[in-house]
Amino acid sequence: MKNIIKSIVLGIGWGFTVFVVYLTIGVFISSDFLAGIAQDDFIKYVICSAVIGLGFSVPSLIYRNERISRGLQVIIHLGTGFTIYVPVAFFAGWIPTAYGAIAVAISLLCAVVFSLLVWLCFALYYRKQAQEINRKIVEKQQTK
Numbered sequence: 001m002k003n004i005i006k007s008i009v010l011g012i013g014w015g016f017t018v019f020v021v022y023l024t025i026g027v028f029i030s031s032d033f034l035a036g037i038a039q040d041d042f043i044k045y046v047i048c049s050a051v052i053g054l055g056f057s058v059p060s061l062i063y064r065n066e067r068i069s070r071g072l073q074v075i076i077h078l079g080t081g082f083t084i085y086v087p088v089a090f091f092a093g094w095i096p097t098a099y100g101a102i103a104v105a106i107s108l109l110c111a112v113v114f115s116l117l118v119w120l121c122f123a124l125y126y127r128k129q130a131q132e133i134n135r136k137i138v139e140k141q142q143t144k
Contacts (some may be wrong), residue, residue: 012053078115089111
């Protein structure tokens, strides 16, 4: 239960963080970027960001199941995340449907690339942590 609550909190936090970074980049590109967002839309975007954050964080609990291969864990994790992302992003209007199929495809491709980069960063971080723990175990065994 503790891991689920932690995953929920982290997911919402990551969803909000990505949203704020997106808004910040938008303001740097155009100073009136935020002026184009209505109050109701802003609230919708905040909620959608939290839902997408949950969609990617809670399924990451699959990595705790050692009976499932790493590849299948990744497919379940990211597959669930994208299954949630796509309809939520369409609902929020973040997928530019008015510009045609190519714009939609590019938007989805950017989301996939971004998600894979975030996943890779986490994977490398946890791999490094595991290596450090293993190194410390070996050191303790050698000093006995």
